[in-house]
Amino acid sequence: MMRTLFATLAALFLAACSTTPSAPPQLYTLTAPAYEGSDAPGATLVTFVGPVTVPEAVDRPQFVMRTAANQVELVDGHRWAEPLKEAIPRVIAANLMKELGTRRISASRLATGIPADYRVALDVQRFESSAATGAVVEILWIIRKGNGETVRTGRTQAREVAGSGGPAELAAAHSRALTVVARDIAGAMRVP
Numbered sequence: 001m002m003r004t005l006f007a008t009l010a011a012l013f014l015a016a017c018s019t020t021p022s023a024p025p026q027l028y029t030l031t032a033p034a035y036e037g038s039d040a041p042g043a044t045l046v047t048f049v050g051p052v053t054v055p056e057a058v059d060r061p062q063f064v065m066r067t068a069a070n071q072v073e074l075v076d077g078h079r080w081a082e083p084l085k086e087a088i089p090r091v092i093a094a095n096l097m098k099e100l101g102t103r104r105i106s107a108s109r110l111a112t113g114i115p116a117d118y119r120v121a122l123d124v125q126r127f128e129s130s131a132a133t134g135a136v137v138e139i140l141w142i143i144r145k146g147n148g149e150t151v152r153t154g155r156t157q158a159r160e161v162a163g164s165g166g167p168a169e170l171a172a173a174h175s176r177a178l179t180v181v182a183r184d185i186a187g188a189m190r191v192p
Helices: 002-018 084-100 167-190
Strands: 026-028 047-053 062-068 071-080 118-130 134-145 150-160
Touching: 026 167, 047 084, 084 118, 084 167, 118 150, 118 167, 134 167, 150 167
Parallel strands: 026 071, 047 118, 062 118
Antiparallel strands: 062 071, 118 134, 134 150
């Protein structure tokens, strides 16, 4: 009995050692254009982007691909390099810098300790990736003054095609979709 158990364990150990290691996952990021200008005249207000909520279904490192109306697939070999809860506000903040002409916009995990004249909260309703239809984002956003008073609210839905539908093209399409969201937020911030 012990010999059989030992032989079985040894066989399992040898089988585990003989398997070829899998390739490391490919990593992708959301990107935004770098802001290289100087602050626009009179741009003194500080804006903080956050907090952000992301649907549990996509709040994971793996790409989540929509394969049918009620079906998604985790693509383990393709992952986000940073959590979406950090990437989305970073990209929105960078796009707001460009749209509003100021460097006084930031996003950080230290949301409560940063004084700001305005805060932009983001509630991501959809963050979908599909090889067939591309990237879709739908975000509810709220602009509040530093004292908590709501200034503007809105909802932006953006759909961007993703070329061949591969992970790199989908990451770029999501980045472009977030640019659309930032443009809508910037437009609301410009309204007196």
